[in-house]
Amino acid sequence: MDDRRDDQKVDICIVVPPFADIATPPLGSAILAAACKARGLSVRVLHGNILLASLSGYDAYRAVSDSSIKQMVGERLFRDHAYPAAMRARLGEPGPVPEALKAEHDAIAPTVGPFLDALTEQIVALAPRILGISSVFQQNLASAALALRVKAAAPEICIVLGGANIASPMGEALADIFTGVDHFFSGEADIAFPDFCERYVLKGERPAARVVHCEPIRDMRVTPTPDFSDFFADLRAAQARRQLPPELPYSLPMESSRGCWWGAKNHCTFCGLNGETMSFREKPAALILEEFDAVGDLWGVKRFMLADNIMPLRYLKDLLPVLAEREERPNLFYEVKANLTHEQLDLMARAGIDAIQPGIESLSSSVLRLMRKGVSGLQNIMLLRDSRSFAIRVVWNYLYGLPGETAGAYRAVLDLMPRIEHLQAPSGMSGIVIDRFSPYFNDPATFGIADLTPIPVYRALYPDAAALDRIAYHFMGRYSTELLRDPALLRALEDEIERWKQQWARRSPPVLAIVKSSAAGAMIADTRRVARQPLTIIAPDRVAALRSFERPVTRGDLDPALAAHAEWFLARDMLIEHEGKLLNVVTHAGTRASPALQRREQQKAAGLAA
Structure with a gap:
C-alpha cells in the first residue's frame, strides 16, 4: 500500500476486497470515489486485492481469481473468518479443494488472517466515517470477514456493502447474516452512495432501512470519469517492493453504456446480467472520447477494456469514425453482437478495437435459437473469419x-x-x-x-x-x-x-489465408491439420469464384461453372458446407485492412512464403 497516505484521515474509505482482478483496476470503486470527491468529501480507496496478492504471491492469487464459479475457492478461503463463532458452527462441510487449485489455495490460506489484520489496521488508521466495500463475483465472504474485523476494532465506523452481489433479494438475505455491515446498497449506487455519504458526514443522518434500494441511472452523463489514482498508488508501491509484475496494469476499464439493447428485445436464455434493469443507456461519443484522452494521458495507458454489456450501435457512426481518423488512438476491447459485417469490422480495426467478445457461444444455429442469440452458426463463423483478417482477437x-x-x-x-482451426479458438467448453x-x-x-x-x-x-x-x-x-x-x-x-486451443497456444496459430494477390491470381497459405499442401496458387477465375462465397450460398443457387469451383474448394476444405449452405473460410492476410494490420500480416506471410 501507499505509505505516504495511510496516516491521512478521510471521510470515506472504499475497499476493493479479494478476489478482484489486479491486472486491471476495478471500475466501480473508481467511479464512486470520483463521485464522492466531486461532493467535496475526502476519499481513500484501499485495494485489498493488491494487498493479498502481495502477501500470497501473484500467481497463486491470479489462479484463484480466475477460477470457476462452480468451485468458489476464493470464497472458501474466507469462510472461516466471515462469521461469528455461532454462525460458523452452522456451516456445511466444504469438501476437498479441487486438485488443480490445491497448491494455490494452500499458498494463500495462511496469509488470510494476517491480510485481514493488516487491512483492518490501515482502515482504522484512516479513521473514516464510512467504510464502503464492493462485492461482485467471489468477494462476499472477504467483505463479510473484513466488516467483522473493522466493526470490532472501530465500532463507530459506518460500514456499507454494495455491488452486483447485493442486488435484491440477495442483499436482504445477506443483511440477515453479515452482522458487521450496517447498510447494503442494492442497484446502481452512483448517486445514492454519494448522497448517503454527504448526509452522514455533514449531518450525521442515516436511512432507517438497512437495505438501500438505488434507482438506475437514467443519463450516463451524470457518471464521472473514473479516478484510478489510489489504484496506481497501491500498485506502484507493491511493484516497487517486487511483489507484483512491473507490466501491470494490462489495461484500464472504462464504461460507455449500461444495460443491453439486444437483451431489452430478446433476453438470452442463460444470461443473468442486468438483473435490476435491462434498459440501455449510453454516453455521448464526444464524452467517452474525452474520457479516453483524459485517463489515457494521465496514466500513460492506451488500452481500455470497456465494461459495457454490448457496444452502442450508434458508435459505429459517431465514435469509431472519429477514432479511425486519428493519428494516435487507444486500443479498445468491446463486447459486441456477432452479426457485424465485414465493413463494420474494418471500421472497428481502423478505430483501434483489437479485441471483441461477441457472445458466439455456439456454431450451431439450432442451439443459438435456443439461446435467443439472434444470429446463425454461419454468421458466427463469418465473424471469426473476418476478425482474423483484421487481426481482431475474439474472446469466446x-x-x-x-x-x-x-x-x-x-x-x-x-x-x-478441424476445417476452421485457423479461426480464433474458444477459451474452452x-x-x-x-x-x-x-x-x-x-x-x-x-x-x-x-x-x-x-x-x-x-x-x-x-x-x-x-x-x-x-x-x-x-x-x-x-x-x-x-x-x-x-x-x-x-x-x-x-x-x-x-x-483447437492447443493449435492457438502455439507461437504461430494455423493459417488459411490469401497471402499474395494480383491480377494474375492469388497465393493461399494453409497450415491447418487438414491442409493438402502449404501453398496453393489459384487463377483469377478461382479468385472470383471464392469471393462469391463470402456470404452463405445454397447449392441450388449455383450455376454449373460456380458449382465446379465450389467442389474444387470443398475438396480442399477452403469452403465449408454447414447447415445446408456453403461458405468461404479463407482469410485475408492484410490485403483489406488498416495499414498497421497490413504490415503485421504481410510480415507473417513473408516468413511463411520464404
Whole structure:
C-alpha cells in the first residue's frame, strides 16, 4: 500500500476486497470515489486485492481469481473468518479443494488472517466515517470477514456493502447474516452512495432501512470519469517492493453504456446480467472520447477494456469514425453482437478495437435459437473469419447443456472444427449454469427445468440453508438433453476443442489465408491439420469464384461453372458446407485492412512464403 497516505484521515474509505482482478483496476470503486470527491468529501480507496496478492504471491492469487464459479475457492478461503463463532458452527462441510487449485489455495490460506489484520489496521488508521466495500463475483465472504474485523476494532465506523452481489433479494438475505455491515446498497449506487455519504458526514443522518434500494441511472452523463489514482498508488508501491509484475496494469476499464439493447428485445436464455434493469443507456461519443484522452494521458495507458454489456450501435457512426481518423488512438476491447459485417469490422480495426467478445457461444444455429442469440452458426463463423483478417482477437467460450439441444447439432460442429482451426479458438467448453435473473431462472418450467437449487458449494459458505435460495446467484436444475445423455459425444467435443486451443497456444496459430494477390491470381497459405499442401496458387477465375462465397450460398443457387469451383474448394476444405449452405473460410492476410494490420500480416506471410 501507499505509505505516504495511510496516516491521512478521510471521510470515506472504499475497499476493493479479494478476489478482484489486479491486472486491471476495478471500475466501480473508481467511479464512486470520483463521485464522492466531486461532493467535496475526502476519499481513500484501499485495494485489498493488491494487498493479498502481495502477501500470497501473484500467481497463486491470479489462479484463484480466475477460477470457476462452480468451485468458489476464493470464497472458501474466507469462510472461516466471515462469521461469528455461532454462525460458523452452522456451516456445511466444504469438501476437498479441487486438485488443480490445491497448491494455490494452500499458498494463500495462511496469509488470510494476517491480510485481514493488516487491512483492518490501515482502515482504522484512516479513521473514516464510512467504510464502503464492493462485492461482485467471489468477494462476499472477504467483505463479510473484513466488516467483522473493522466493526470490532472501530465500532463507530459506518460500514456499507454494495455491488452486483447485493442486488435484491440477495442483499436482504445477506443483511440477515453479515452482522458487521450496517447498510447494503442494492442497484446502481452512483448517486445514492454519494448522497448517503454527504448526509452522514455533514449531518450525521442515516436511512432507517438497512437495505438501500438505488434507482438506475437514467443519463450516463451524470457518471464521472473514473479516478484510478489510489489504484496506481497501491500498485506502484507493491511493484516497487517486487511483489507484483512491473507490466501491470494490462489495461484500464472504462464504461460507455449500461444495460443491453439486444437483451431489452430478446433476453438470452442463460444470461443473468442486468438483473435490476435491462434498459440501455449510453454516453455521448464526444464524452467517452474525452474520457479516453483524459485517463489515457494521465496514466500513460492506451488500452481500455470497456465494461459495457454490448457496444452502442450508434458508435459505429459517431465514435469509431472519429477514432479511425486519428493519428494516435487507444486500443479498445468491446463486447459486441456477432452479426457485424465485414465493413463494420474494418471500421472497428481502423478505430483501434483489437479485441471483441461477441457472445458466439455456439456454431450451431439450432442451439443459438435456443439461446435467443439472434444470429446463425454461419454468421458466427463469418465473424471469426473476418476478425482474423483484421487481426481482431475474439474472446469466446463454447457453451453446452441447453434444454432442447440435440446431439446432431453438436455432431455437425464436431465435423466442422478441424476445417476452421485457423479461426480464433474458444477459451474452452463449459456447461451452462443457471444464473439468477436469467430466463432459465425466472421461468424454468417453460424450458423444461425442474427443481432449481443453488449449486452445492453454497451450503458450505453460508450458515442459513433456508436462505440459500435468496443468497445464491448460481443454480442447477433437473433436465436432460441428447448431448448430456451421450458422454462419448461430449468427450469428443471437449477433446476437439482442446486440440483447437492447443493449435492457438502455439507461437504461430494455423493459417488459411490469401497471402499474395494480383491480377494474375492469388497465393493461399494453409497450415491447418487438414491442409493438402502449404501453398496453393489459384487463377483469377478461382479468385472470383471464392469471393462469391463470402456470404452463405445454397447449392441450388449455383450455376454449373460456380458449382465446379465450389467442389474444387470443398475438396480442399477452403469452403465449408454447414447447415445446408456453403461458405468461404479463407482469410485475408492484410490485403483489406488498416495499414498497421497490413504490415503485421504481410510480415507473417513473408516468413511463411520464404
